[in-house]
Amino acid sequence: MDLTSILLALVVLLLATAICVILFERLGFGSILGFIVAGIIMGPHTPGPVATENVEDLQHIAELGVVLFLFTIGLEMRPEKMWAMRRLLFGLGSLQMLVTASVLGTYLLLFTDASWESAVIGGLGFAMSSTAIIMATLAERGELATEHGQTSFAILMAQDLWIVPVMALVPILAHRTAEVTEASLWEEVSLLVVAIGGIIVIGRHLLPAVLGYTAKRRRMEAFGIVVMLSVVGAAWVAEHAGLSMTLGAFLIGMLLSASDYRYQIEATVAPFKDTLMGLFFIAVGMSINVSALLSDWSTLITHVPAILALKIAVLIGLTLAFSIGRQAAIRSGFLMSQFGEFAFVLFGAAAVAGVLSTHQLTLGMLAVALSMILTPLMVKIGSELAVRLGAVSVVEEAKPAADLDRHVVVIGYEESGQLICLMLERANVPFIAFDRNISRVQEGKQSGHNVHFGDINSPATQQAAGLGRADAVYVTLRDMEQAKAVAVTLKHLYPLLDVYVRVRTLKDQDELVARGIKHAGTGYIESTLVRGSALLKGIGTSEADVQELVEDFQRDDYALVRSAYAKSNREQ
Numbered sequence: 001m002d003l004t005s006i007l008l009a010l011v012v013l014l015l016a017t018a019i020c021v022i023l024f025e026r027l028g029f030g031s032i033l034g035f036i037v038a039g040i041i042m043g044p045h046t047p048g049p050v051a052t053e054n055v056e057d058l059q060h061i062a063e064l065g066v067v068l069f070l071f072t073i074g075l076e077m078r079p080e081k082m083w084a085m086r087r088l089l090f091g092l093g094s095l096q097m098l099v100t101a102s103v104l105g106t107y108l109l110l111f112t113d114a115s116w117e118s119a120v121i122g123g124l125g126f127a128m129s130s131t132a133i134i135m136a137t138l139a140e141r142g143e144l145a146t147e148h149g150q151t152s153f154a155i156l157m158a159q160d161l162w163i164v165p166v167m168a169l170v171p172i173l174a175h176r177t178a179e180v181t182e183a184s185l186w187e188e189v190s191l192l193v194v195a196i197g198g199i200i201v202i203g204r205h206l207l208p209a210v211l212g213y214t215a216k217r218r219r220m221e222a223f224g225i226v227v228m229l230s231v232v233g234a235a236w237v238a239e240h241a242g243l244s245m246t247l248g249a250f251l252i253g254m255l256l257s258a259s260d261y262r263y264q265i266e267a268t269v270a271p272f273k274d275t276l277m278g279l280f281f282i283a284v285g286m287s288i289n290v291s292a293l294l295s296d297w298s299t300l301i302t303h304v305p306a307i308l309a310l311k312i313a314v315l316i317g318l319t320l321a322f323s324i325g326r327q328a329a330i331r332s333g334f335l336m337s338q339f340g341e342f343a344f345v346l347f348g349a350a351a352v353a354g355v356l357s358t359h360q361l362t363l364g365m366l367a368v369a370l371s372m373i374l375t376p377l378m379v380k381i382g383s384e385l386a387v388r389l390g391a392v393s394v395v396e397e398a399k400p401a402a403d404l405d406r407h408v409v410v411i412g413y414e415e416s417g418q419l420i421c422l423m424l425e426r427a428n429v430p431f432i433a434f435d436r437n438i439s440r441v442q443e444g445k446q447s448g449h450n451v452h453f454g455d456i457n458s459p460a461t462q463q464a465a466g467l468g469r470a471d472a473v474y475v476t477l478r479d480m481e482q483a484k485a486v487a488v489t490l491k492h493l494y495p496l497l498d499v500y501v502r503v504r505t506l507k508d509q510d511e512l513v514a515r516g517i518k519h520a521g522t523g524y525i526e527s528t529l530v531r532g533s534a535l536l537k538g539i540g541t542s543e544a545d546v547q548e549l550v551e552d553f554q555r556d557d558y559a560l561v562r563s564a565y566a567k568s569n570r571e572q
Contacts (some may be wrong), residue, residue: 013042017282020122023378031140034375035278041283042525046290062283065276066132066341067235070246071155073144074253077260085154092151092322093158100314102125104307111304117173120569121155124166124352125343125364126307129336131246136277148331148386151324155315155336160247163342170346174353195241197235199248203255208302211261215438215453224268227568230256231269244342260441260453263434267458284341287367296363304367308378312337327386334382338371388473389434404430409465410475411486412458413440413449416476416502421449430467456486462493472498480504487517 015383020041021034040046100285108114134152135144143149147400207230214223223570231249239246256265316333320326351361402525410417410433421444424431433451435441444451454461467473473490477483480503485499500519503509512520533546 009042013038013282016041017278031278033373035281036285036288036373039282040288040290041285041287042282043288045286045288058279058283058286060305062276062280064277065273065280067245067249067482068137068231068273069277070131071133071231071249071253072266072269072273074250074255075266085150087306088151088154088322089158093155093161093319096155096160096315096318097127099318100311101313103310107307107310108532109403110541111306114360117352117355118357120173121170121346121355122360124169125346126311126339126367128162128342129156129340130340130342130372130375131156131160132277132280132341133338135337136281137375137379146328146331147325149329151319151328151332153335155332157247157250159340159342160244160250163242163244163247166346170350170353170355173350182350191241192243195237195243195248196251198253198560199237199251203230203234203252207252207256207261208261211259211265212438215261215264215436220455223264227265228272229270250535260438260445263452263454263461263464264436266464267461267481284369284372288373289366289427296366299363300366300370304370305369308337308371308374327389330386330389331382332397333387334378335375337378338375341368341370342435343368404432404466405469406471407431407466407469409470410434410476411473412476412483413437413444413451413476414476414478417446417474418444419448420474420476421451425449434461434465457489462490467494467497470494470497472500475499475501480508483562484508484512487512487520488515491516516559 017035017038020038021031024034024037030339038547049057063308101120101123103123105119108118108122109116111121112119129152130282138144138146138149138152144153157447210226211223214220214226221335230252234247234248234252234362235245236250239245250493256262259265284527313334315336318327318334319329325334345366347356347361351358352358356364356534372566408420410420410424410431415436417435421431430449433444433449434454435444435451436453436455438453441451441453452464454464454467456462468489473492475483475487477486483501483503490497492500498519499517501512501517503512503520533550537546
């Protein structure tokens with residue numbers, strides 16, 4: 001394709017995506033289905049304009065979005081929180097794989113022409129769910145911190161751990177047991193241990209030191225490169241060791257969750273993650289062969305709903321058995337009903353090994369694609385059923401600001417910011433502070449203050465600060481132009497938020513007041529009044545007279561000071 005054709009295809013793709021996303025969001029199905037439908041329209045299997053014929057290459061690139069997404073989830077999951085979830089992760093997650101695979105495999109064996117080997121592969125493939133779709137859906141709906149969100153997440157992580165033994169099962173089912181020797185098994189285990197150990201050592205010790213080096217020198221470009229390198233590197237190492245890329249990304253993210261740079265890291269990857277996640281779902285849509293789907297419609301319409309119903313029933317039953325609330329169990333069951341991306345890999349490997357026929361491979365791929373398309377509808381059904389049964393219980397979110405409400409956000413942890421934090425602490429007012437100087441952040445943490453490294457201009461950092469739930473924000477930055485820009489931006493984004501900002505001059509104050517910032521104060525004048533009061537008292541002026549003078553200066557928005565400034569300027 002020439003450049004003109006590429007640009008035209010890109011314009012049409014973006015237009016189709018925008019229309020589909022807006023339409024499906026208006027219909028209540030969310031943006032994910034919109035991306036998939038746009039991919040179907042622009043894919044090589046439908047008439048009309050085609051964005052690209054190389055759908056597989058596009059999928060490989062777009063998978064980086066899933067990798068980055070799991071990395072950000074890891075940033076929210078401290079190791080101690082993962083340990084606290086061990087019952088769900090290893091207990092519920094493992095049982096879900098075993099029981100679901102057994103039930104679905106039995107169904108395929110009894111009601112289709114599948115052999116027992118292909119039934120096992122089909123059961124295992126359909127037992128897994130789509131990490132990308134589920135996590136994106138939870139994030140879009142703001143449900144990551146809910147009981148069903150945490151339950152679904154634990155099951156997904158357990159499914160990722162099952163990838164290695166499931167893939168190892170393919171050559172065994174193909175009767176290639178001779179290839180699985182003791183030596184090769186030992187090599188695989190050793191590689192696995194070395195890979196995980198390497199990720200842990202680098203993530204816990206090396207990366208924080210490198211990120212600290214770049215942060216102290218304000219090298220934000222280098223900071224971003226190091227972050228992206230760590231994510232991609234961990235994903236590559238995990239995949240090379242036989243694990244999923246997402247698991248490697250999640251692990252490195254989890255190791256960085258306790259660092260001082262967590263919010264800035266999240267802000268760095270957010271633009272890439274969001275773009276690539278959208279591209280991923282478009283690529284999924286492009287891979288769907290509509291004509292093949294229609295030709296095998298009767299088979300798919302018979303078996304896919306039955307398999308989905310069985311999977312939902314097993315998921316709900318198991319979650320209830322693990323004392324998960326009824327509402328959360330229903331939501332988890334319907335949310336995780338679809339078949340995951342790993343099924344494409346598993347079915348492809350099984351076909352190459354001769355376990356699945358070409359026809360079975362096609363049907364399996366179409367079943368996975370159809371289940372993905374149906375996910376928004378299943379989520380909608382599950383949500384409505386859960387609402388009828390009662391409210392959803394919420395668990396504590398991993399982010400420090402998640403459990404804060406009606407708190408104060410302090411921007412800048414210099415002397416003024418530190419004093420504000422001390423005052424808030426003494427007054428028992430909850431707060432969270434941000435600063436781009438890592439040394440000050442570390443000093444704040446040593447003082448026991450809730451201080452984090454991050455740029456408040458980033459939407460991800462704003463979300464982490466919980467600005468939508470805060471009572472007020474206090475901006476205290478030495479760079480006055482930056483302070484004014486931050487104050488105006490936050491007031492625009494959060495109109496109901498009280499924005500306090502420390503400025504140097506009355507001119508700065510008047511400028512901010514004119515732009516809607518009512519709480520702009522001149523720190524220079526107030527500090528001068530304090531020093532001047534000390535001077536007057538020191539030379540014998542009574543405290544009452546000093547207080548009266550200060551009040552005179554402060555009265556009517558420093559009217560006396562303004563008149564003196566005006567007179568001075570006229571004389572000049």
